[in-house]
Amino acid sequence: MIYYIDPLNKESIEKNCPSFYDIHIFDILDSTNTWLQEHSGLTEGTVILADEQTRGRGRNGRCFHSPKGSGIYCSLLLTPQENLLDVLECTAMAAVACIKAIEEQYNLACSIKWLNDILLDQKKLAGILCEGKLYQNHMEYLIIGIGINVHSFIRPKELESIAASIEDYTAIKKPRNELIAKFLTAFYSYYSKSDDFRSLYRQRLAFVQKTIQVITPQETYSAILLGVDDRCRLKIQKADGSIDYLSSGEISIRL
Ligand code: BTN
Numbered sequence: 001m002i003y004y005i006d007p008l009n010k011e012s013i014e015k016n017c018p019s020f021y022d023i024h025i026f027d028i029l030d031s032t033n034t035w036l037q038e039h040s041g042l043t044e045g046t047v048i049l050a051d052e053q054t055r056g057r058g059r060n061g062r063c064f065h066s067p068k069g070s071g072i073y074c075s076l077l078l079t080p081q082e083n084l085l086d087v088l089e090c091t092a093m094a095a096v097a098c099i100k101a102i103e104e105q106y107n108l109a110c111s112i113k114w115l116n117d118i119l120l121d122q123k124k125l126a127g128i129l130c131e132g133k134l135y136q137n138h139m140e141y142l143i144i145g146i147g148i149n150v151h152s153f154i155r156p157k158e159l160e161s162i163a164a165s166i167e168d169y170t171a172i173k174k175p176r177n178e179l180i181a182k183f184l185t186a187f188y189s190y191y192s193k194s195d196d197f198r199s200l201y202r203q204r205l206a207f208v209q210k211t212i213q214v215i216t217p218q219e220t221y222s223a224i225l226l227g228v229d230d231r232c233r234l235k236i237q238k239a240d241g242s243i244d245y246l247s248s249g250e251i252s253i254r255l
Contacts, residue, residue, distance in 0.1 A: 016181035
């Protein structure tokens with residue numbers, strides 16, 4: 001159900017984003033993250049985009065529905081030199097860059113469901129899957145995979161009430177190439193430290209002061225979400241009043 005012909009185009013993305021990036025476009029891949037994992041020796045800044053994914057992957061073994069021509073399915077290869085720059089921080093930068101790009105392009109204000117979901121009207125508009133390989137005490141590489149639902153798409157039943165697309169909320173039609181370039185530009189400004197992402201991250205964090213369910217592989221418990229700290233860990237208050245900081249990608253939160 002695509003009414004707007006919107007081809008991905010390498011040149012039009014490249015001309016609008018930093019030269020740091022080396023962009024490659026595929027018609028179809030199983031998963032852009034998987035492809036990049038298999039080619040992780042490429043240079044930092046390699047970006048893989050696919051018009052369709054047959055096995056798009058989400059966190060915790062879930063799949064990411066990636067129909068042809070509907071969304072942005074993008075993976076970015078990084079080789080961070082800093083020991084402290086980790087999965088959590090890069091996921092946060094990608095989330096803020098996504099929010100900023102959508103706001104600039106469509107004037108839609110989204111929120112961040114820690115750790116990796118972008119919400120619009122409480123529905124999931126985008127997801128981030130950040131995967132890396134540890135070498136001694138730093139990351140040998142990090143792959144940031146982001147999927148954004150841009151055009152309306154026929155949703156499988158299980159996604160009907162929980163997934164949204166940008167097109168569901170605006171009549172503005174613009175090329176995906178522009179949104180990709182805006183996302184990559186914002187991401188680079190955070191990664192290269194020319195801009196700070198933390199204040200927008202805090203402003204757009206969803207469920208602050210709300211009671212959430214924290215779901216770990218071992219247990220589920222209630223807590224109040226207080227915010228995020230400078231390392232992008234989730235600050236919560238447990239039922240016994242104690243404060244804790246969550247950093248594991250294995251943890252999910254629900255209202
Ligand atoms: C999630 O919702 O848990 C994360 C979804 C991440 C999806 C993107 S689409 C591009 C990249 N390739 C993948 O297979 N996954 C990520």
